Amino acid sequence: MSTIPGYTHGTAAVARSPITVADFGPMCAAALFGDDDVAALRRSLPVVSAHADAILDVWYGFVGSSPALVATFAPSGGAPDSAYLTAVRRRFRQWILDTAGANYDQPWLDYQHEIGLRHHRIKKNATDAAHAAAIVPFRYLAPLVVPVTTTLKPFLARGGHDAAVVDQMHAAWVKSCLLQITLWSHPYVIAGDF
Amino acid sequence: MSTIPGYTHGTAAVARSPITVADFGPMCAAALFGDDDVAALRRSLPVVSAHADAILDVWYGFVGSSPALVATFAPSGGAPDSAYLTAVRRRFRQWILDTAGANYDQPWLDYQHEIGLRHHRIKKNATDAAHAAAIVPFRYLAPLVVPVTTTLKPFLARGGHDAAVVDQMHAAWVKSCLLQITLWSHPYVIAGDF
Numbered sequence: 343m344s345t346i347p348g349y350t351h352g353t354a355a356v357a358r359s360p361i362t363v364a365d366f367g368p369m370c371a372a373a374l375f376g377d378d379d380v381a382a383l384r385r386s387l388p389v390v391s392a393h394a395d396a397i398l399d400v401w402y403g404f405v406g407s408s409p410a411l412v413a414t415f416a417p418s419g420g421a422p423d424s425a426y427l428t429a430v431r432r433r434f435r436q437w438i439l440d441t442a443g444a445n446y447d448q449p450w451l452d453y454q455h456e457i458g459l460r461h462h463r464i465k466k467n468a469t470d471a472a473h474a475a476a477i478v479p480f481r482y483l484a485p486l487v488v489p490v491t492t493t494l495k496p497f498l499a500r501g502g503h504d505a506a507v508v509d510q511m512h513a514a515w516v517k518s519c520l521l522q523i524t525l526w527s528h529p530y531v532i533a534g535d536f
Numbered sequence: 537m538s539t540i541p542g543y544t545h546g547t548a549a550v551a552r553s554p555i556t557v558a559d560f561g562p563m564c565a566a567a568l569f570g571d572d573d574v575a576a577l578r579r580s581l582p583v584v585s586a587h588a589d590a591i592l593d594v595w596y597g598f599v600g601s602s603p604a605l606v607a608t609f610a611p612s613g614g615a616p617d618s619a620y621l622t623a624v625r626r627r628f629r630q631w632i633l634d635t636a637g638a639n640y641d642q643p644w645l646d647y648q649h650e651i652g653l654r655h656h657r658i659k660k661n662a663t664d665a666a667h668a669a670a671i672v673p674f675r676y677l678a679p680l681v682v683p684v685t686t687t688l689k690p691f692l693a694r695g696g697h698d699a700a701v702v703d704q705m706h707a708a709w710v711k712s713c714l715l716q717i718t719l720w721s722h723p724y725v726i727a728g729d730f
Contacts, residue, residue, distance in 0.1 A: 365675075368604040373679035374686060410562040462729065480721065480730045481559075484678055484714045485567035492568060492707075513686075516710075520678045527674065527721075530729045535656065536674045 346432045348469040351440065351453040359455035360536075361525060363448055373521055379514035380444045386511040387442040389501035390494070394435050400493045402431065411486075414478045426472035441518055451525065458526035480530045487519040540626045542663040545634065545647040553649035554730075555719060557642055567715055573708035574638045580705040581636040583695035584688070588629050594687045596625065605680075608672045620666035635712055645719065652720035674724045681713040 350356050370376070390397065405411040415422040440450070459465040461478040491512065498511045528536055544550050564570070584591065599605040609616040653659040655672040685706065692705045722730055
C-alpha cells in the first residue's frame with residue numbers, strides 16, 4: 343500500500359477507464375510508440391529516480407513563473423494553495439517513476455483516467471480538499487509536454503549514456519507524455535468524439 | 537485568391553475562432569514557443585517547400601499503413617475515398633508552407649479553428665463532399681504529432697544546416713504542431729473546459 347496520500351494506482355478506489363488495452367494499441371501505433379520506447383523509458387528509470395526531486399524543482403519553478411499555470415493551484419484572484427501544491431508534488435514524483443517504469447497495463451490506464459478526472463472539473467480539488475481553480479484548462483495540456491520533456495533531457499544525460507541513447511530516452515518520454523495527455527483529456531471531450 | 541479547393545485561409549468563408557491572439561499568447565508560453573521558434577520555422581521554409589511532395593509521400597504512406605487512420609478517409613467498412621485523399625493532400629501541402637511561414641495571427645487562428653471543425657463531425661467531409669467516417673477520433677490527434685515531426689526531421693537536415701540548427705527547426709515544428717492540435721481540438725472539448 344502506497345504511503346502517498348491520494349495515490350490510488352492499482353487500488354479499488356480507481357474506476358475502470360473507458361479506454362482499454364485494446365483501444366490503447368492503435369493510439370501507441372499512431373505515436374510510433376513501441377517496445378524500443380518501453381525499453382528506453384525503463385532505461386531512464388535509474389537516472390530520473392536519482393534526480394526526481396531536482397526535476398520537480400525545475401518543473402515547479404516553471405509553473406511558478408507562469409501566471410496561467412499558477413492559477414490552477416489557486417482560488418480565483420487568490421494565492422496558491424500550498425498544501426495542494428505539496429500534495430500534488432508527491433504524486434507528481436511517483437508519476438515520474440511510473441512513466442519510466444512503463445507498465446502500461448489496464449490498471450495504469452485506469453489511473454491515467456483518474457488523473458484526467460483530477461485535472462477536469464469532475465474531480466479537481468477533491469483528492470486534497472484544495473482551494474483552487476475548478477479545472478486545469480484543456481488548452482495547456484498538450485503545450486506542457488514541451489517544458490516537461492525539454493527540461494528533463496539534461497537530467498537524462500546524467501546517466502552516463504551515449505547521446506544517441508539519451509535521444510532515444512527523450513523521444514520515448516515525449517511519446518509517453520503525448521499518449522498520457524490524450525488519456526487525461528477523456529473527461530474534457532464530448533461523449534462519442536474521443 | 538488560392539487555387540487550392542477548400543483552402544479558405546484569410547477569406548470571408550472562415551468564421552472567427554473562439555481563440556484570440558491574446559488567448560494564444562499563454563498557450564505559446566506554456567509550450568516554450570517564442571521568437572526563436574518562429575525564426576527556426578521560417579528558416580525551415582525553403583527546405584520543406586523544396587521537399588513538400590516527398591514529405592507528403594512519407595506521411596500518406598504512414599496513414600496508408602495504419603488501419604485506424606485509413607478509416608478516417610473511408611466510409612465504414614469501405615475503401616478510402618480517393619478524391620477526398622487527393623483534395624486533403626493539396627491542402628496538407630499548403631499546411632506545411634503555412635506552418636513554416638509562421639504568421640500566427642488572428643486569420644491563422646481562425647483557419648486553425650476551421651481545420652479543427654473539418655476533423656470534427658461538425659464539418660468533416662463537407663468541404664470535399666467526401667464519403668468517409670464522420671469524425672477523426674480525438675485520440676489520434678496528439679499521437680500523430682510524433683510521426684509527422686519525426687519523419688520530417690531527415691528532410692529538415694537536407695537544407696545544409698548544422699545539426700544544432702536542424703534540432704532547433706525540429707523542436708519548433710514539434711511545438712507548433714502541439715499548439716495546432718490543441719487549437720484543432722476546440723470543437724471536441726466540452727463548452728467551458730477549453
